[in-house]
Amino acid sequence: MNTKSPLLTLSLTVIFCSVFNTFSAQTYSTFHEDVAPIIYNNCTECHRPGGLGPMSLITYNDVFVYGEYIEIVTASGFMPPWIPDPNYRHFRGERVLSTGDKLVLSDWVAGGKQEGNPAANPGVPTFTNESVLGVPDLVLPMPEPWVQAGDMTDQYQIFLIPTGVTSTTYVRAIEVITGNSAISHHSIIGYSNDPAVIADALALDADSPEPGYVGFGGFGVTLEDNLFGGWVPGSPPIEFPDGIGKVLEPGSYLFMQMHYGPTPVEETDLTTINIFTADVPVTRVVGVATLSPFSFSEPFIIPADQVISFHATLDIPVDVSLVSITPHMHLLGKSWMVYATSSDDQDTIPLISIPQWDFHWQGMFTFPALLKIPGGYTIHAIGEYDNTTNNIDNPFSPPETMTWGEFTTEEMFIVFAQFVFYQEGDENLTFGGGTNNCDPAALQSAYDSGYSDGVDSVVCPEVCPGDINSDGFLTAIDLLGFLANFGSVCP
Ligand code: HEC
Numbered sequence: 001m002n003t004k005s006p007l008l009t010l011s012l013t014v015i016f017c018s019v020f021n022t023f024s025a026q027t028y029s030t031f032h033e034d035v036a037p038i039i040y041n042n043c044t045e046c047h048r049p050g051g052l053g054p055m056s057l058i059t060y061n062d063v064f065v066y067g068e069y070i071e072i073v074t075a076s077g078f079m080p081p082w083i084p085d086p087n088y089r090h091f092r093g094e095r096v097l098s099t100g101d102k103l104v105l106s107d108w109v110a111g112g113k114q115e116g117n118p119a120a121n122p123g124v125p126t127f128t129n130e131s132v133l134g135v136p137d138l139v140l141p142m143p144e145p146w147v148q149a150g151d152m153t154d155q156y157q158i159f160l161i162p163t164g165v166t167s168t169t170y171v172r173a174i175e176v177i178t179g180n181s182a183i184s185h186h187s188i189i190g191y192s193n194d195p196a197v198i199a200d201a202l203a204l205d206a207d208s209p210e211p212g213y214v215g216f217g218g219f220g221v222t223l224e225d226n227l228f229g230g231w232v233p234g235s236p237p238i239e240f241p242d243g244i245g246k247v248l249e250p251g252s253y254l255f256m257q258m259h260y261g262p263t264p265v266e267e268t269d270l271t272t273i274n275i276f277t278a279d280v281p282v283t284r285v286v287g288v289a290t291l292s293p294f295s296f297s298e299p300f301i302i303p304a305d306q307v308i309s310f311h312a313t314l315d316i317p318v319d320v321s322l323v324s325i326t327p328h329m330h331l332l333g334k335s336w337m338v339y340a341t342s343s344d345d346q347d348t349i350p351l352i353s354i355p356q357w358d359f360h361w362q363g364m365f366t367f368p369a370l371l372k373i374p375g376g377y378t379i380h381a382i383g384e385y386d387n388t389t390n391n392i393d394n395p396f397s398p399p400e401t402m403t404w405g406e407f408t409t410e411e412m413f414i415v416f417a418q419f420v421f422y423q424e425g426d427e428n429l430t431f432g433g434g435t436n437n438c439d440p441a442a443l444q445s446a447y448d449s450g451y452s453d454g455v456d457s458v459v460c461p462e463v464c465p466g467d468i469n470s471d472g473f474l475t476a477i478d479l480l481g482f483l484a485n486f487g488s489v490c491p
Contacts, residue, residue, distance in 0.1 A: 028111020029104045031060045032121040038101045039063055040125050042080050045234050048127065050182050052233055052261060058124055060115050067113045071106050081361045088353035091365040092431060093235035129181075133173055133237055136274035138163070140254060141179075144211040148183050150265040154360065158215035160198075160205055161254045161273065171246040172278035174229035175237035179270035183260045186232045186363050187271065188326075190255040191225040191246070198253050217330055218406040219255050227288045227326060227416045228254060229273070230364030237274075238366060240323075241429040244420055245282040248275070261360070284420040286323055289314060291338075291381045291415040293404060302332060302387045302411055304399040309384040310413055316340070316377045319422035321370035323431070325352050326363070326416040331393040332385040332402060333357035338415055340377045349373060351417075359393065364416075370426040373419075381415045 029035060039047075039057050047053035047062075056062050063070065073079040080095040097105075108114070142159045163169075178184040192198055201221045204213040213220060228246055229238055240246075254273060293300035295312035302308055327336040336354040341347065352365060373379070387399045395409045402411045420426075 028114060029108040030111075030114045030116025030120075031063060031108070032116040032118055034104050034116070035063060035108050037122050038097070038104060040122065042095065042097060042101070044124060045127055046080075046181075050180075051127075052181060052183070052185065060118075064113050064115075067109050071109045074102055074105055081358075083354045083356065083358055083361050083363075084365055085353040085355055088350050090368060091352075092368055093232070093366075095234055127181075129177055129179075131175055131177065131237075131274050133175060133239070133274070133276055136175065137277040138165070138169075138275035139272055140164075140275060141272040142211070142256065142258075142270050145179070145268050145270040146211055146258065146260070148260045148263055148267045148269065150263055150267070152262040152264060154185075154262055155258075155260040156214065156216045157210075157212045157258050157260070158201075158204075158219055159212040159256045159258065159271075160201055161256060163248045163252045163254060163275075165248045165252070166250055168250075169248040169275075170278040170280075170282040171240075171248060171275055172242075172280075172282070173237055173239040173274075173276035174246070175274040175276070176229070176231035177272045177274060178231075178233075179272065180267055181233065183263050183267045183269060184233070184271060185259040185261045185360065187230060187259070188227065188257045188364065189229040189273065190219050190223040190257075191228040191248075191252060192221070192223045192255065193249045193252040194224060195251065197221050197223065198251075201253070201255065215257050216406060216408050217328070217410070217412050219257065220406065223255060225288060226290070227324075227364065227418055230324075230326065232361075232363035235363070235366075238324075239276075239431055240278075240282075240286065241370070241431070242278075242280045243282065244284045244286060244323075244429075245278055247282060247285055259360075284423070286418050286420055289320075289379075289417045289419055291379065291413075291417075293413055295381075300404050300411070300413060302385045302402045304396075304401045305388050307334065307384065307386045307388060309382055312381045312383075312413070312415070314379045314381075316373050316375055316379060318375040320373050320375075320419040321422045321426040321429075322351070322367060322373060323370065323418035323420065324364050324366040324416075325418075326365065327352060327354060327357075327381070327383070328362060328412055328414045328416070329357060329359075329383055329385070330411050331359055331395055331408065332387050332391060332411055333359060334384040334386040334391070336381065336383050336415075338379065338381045340373050340379045342374070343376050343378070347377075349377070351379070366431055369428070369430040370420075372422055372427050374422075379415075379417065381413075383413045383415075385411065 043057045045051065047055060047057035049056060074097055082095040084091060086094060086096045140161050140163065142161065146157060148155060176187055204220050258271060291312040291314050295314055296310050325338060327338060335357055336352065338351040340349040340351060387394065387402060389397060389399060404410060404412065
């Protein structure tokens with residue numbers, strides 16, 4: 001006969017559960033041990049005094065206050081800001097949290113945001129505004145500082161910077177040093193050596209009272225090179241492998257578009273471009289292929305109250321190696337999907353997917369290593385636009401029919417693909433110096449510049465693991481993919 005009353009069962013359960021909870025509470029993540037390393041590596045660069053983010057995430061208290069909110073914005077992928085889908089293609093300087101990191105954050109919140117042992121805190125990293133590549137050969141600052149009013153608006157401004165070189169100069173690395181990380185969102189650098197183009201741009205500058213001139217969607221003039229370089233917060237400088245790079249000619253100018261984010265107080269910026277010249281002559285100059293409305297047959301018109309997409313194609317006649325990819329559209333932009341296909345459609349090489357375009361977080365996205373596109377392949381770019389009232393960024397209410405133009409109230413469809421003509425062995429050339437014949441330091445630096453999956457040291461494999469991402473090539477990406485899954489390169 002069962003003598004236990006339901007009440008007794010219930011109270012035993014309650015006692016058992018609370019005892020169990022007390023024990024299990026000790027296994028929750030704590031701030032200093034588990035959370036601080038994730039925040040410092042992924043958030044503090046922007047969330048610190050003088051950083052781009054609206055508040056600091058440094059101390060236990062800072063992070064405690066925002067705990068639940070941090071769980072939400074990281075789970076949704078809103079933070080850290082990074083618009084390409086990392087499951088489609090990895091890029092240098094990638095800002096993404098691993099699933100493991102996200103679990104640690106939600107576990108910490110679930111466990112009551114415990115502090116843990118302050119002695120275990122890894123220490124706040126130092127964020128330097130100095131070159132990470134040593135002493136630059138050319139230091140090219142904006143000609144005048146920019147003063148951004150404290151009126152909470154965005155600004156897109158073009159600055160003309162004379163290169164001042166007196167002979168043909170080979171460039172092996174380009175580094176952007178922001179003068180004010182509280183407002184600098186991104187920069188895109190163009191190049192011209194054409195006196196007529198430079199004169200037109202100088203006239204635009206002279207007509208505009210403030211330093212530089214406004215350039216929301218383009219440079220205002222037609223440049224020989226629309227993509228000399230680019231930068232977003234946290235992105236490493238571009239370092240080309242030996243023999244590959246850019247060239248500066250006497251009389252040339254760099255055109256730097258700066259995007260300044262909104263600020264409640266007046267801020268000043270003087271951003272500098274550092275140029276590192278090459279000892280080895282640049283024999284393979286990085287060019288830019290472009291997909292634009294010239295690459296599709298219908299007119300580029302986005303009717304009011306419609307969601308519409310355009311499909312551009314570009315046939316690749318000979319083998320090329322891609323350096324970077326930069327999709328560009330304005331405020332009606334909704335998504336991008338860019339890939340290359342073989343002529344028989346049996347092979348697809350993913351290039352970039354941006355499932356939710358955000359004009360404010362655009363950038364130039366550099367592949368970790370040169371990416372071969374065989375001759376005969378076709379690059380496809382599908383850009384989607386939302387010209388309805390559902391798009392909160394729509395500059396018109398009610399929506400208006402939009403077409404091509406450089407202004408906020410006009411639209412664009414461009415994909416810039418930086419490339420060089422392919423040479424044997426290109427797929428082993430990484431950006432960041434040296435070849436990747438498994439130099440642990442090179443691998444570690446590629447790893448540090450964007451891959452954080454809870455592994456913090458890298459060893460060279462005895463036997464390489466193979467083509468993990470099955471793109472037909474064995475590259476650093478494969479090694480890193482292996483690392484992410486198994487924690488070490490080869491078991
Ligand atoms: C590249 C710079 C950058 C990085 C890296 C970054 N943030 Fe942000 N964060 C911002 C900016 C700028 C905003 C303001 C909203 C916006 O502009 O999108 C913001 C907003 C936020 C907000 C909302 C604050 C509010 O008051 O609305 C939270 C929470 C947040 N970030 C948390 C994080 C966390 C957690 C990380 C790291 C996992 C992170 N951020 C990484 C720049 C950054």
